Amino acid sequence: MEALKDKNFNPQYMLIGASHYVAFDTDSQQLAFASRRGAQLFLFTEMAEIRWSWLEKGGRRENNDLDFRLNNVNCPLVKVRCTSARQAEEWQAKIQAMWFERNGRLV
DSSP, rough: GGGGGGGTOOOOEEEEEEEEEEEEETTTTTEEEEETTEEEEEEEEEEEEEEEEEEEETTTEEEEEEEEEETTTTOOEEEOOOOOOOHHHHHHHHHHHHHHHHHHSSS
């Protein structure tokens, strides 16, 4: 994430997932996905959809992922593993609120 400061990326929100960090700069309307392999920066307008997916095991939601579908041919999907169902549900709602606030529509 440090390398993104050179690109005027100043995140106000950060999801610390099990597989990635996802940082949101609502002023510049950008988000970044960071993992051990590096970081990728996208505009909010590149986001097509976000879905919460999970596996049902014994009445519990496990393997909770937030699936970010992008309008970007080089990176059309980023799956972010969350630490719990609660984290996935809460962040899905937060992200939709951020995008709705800026774009006037839900994704």
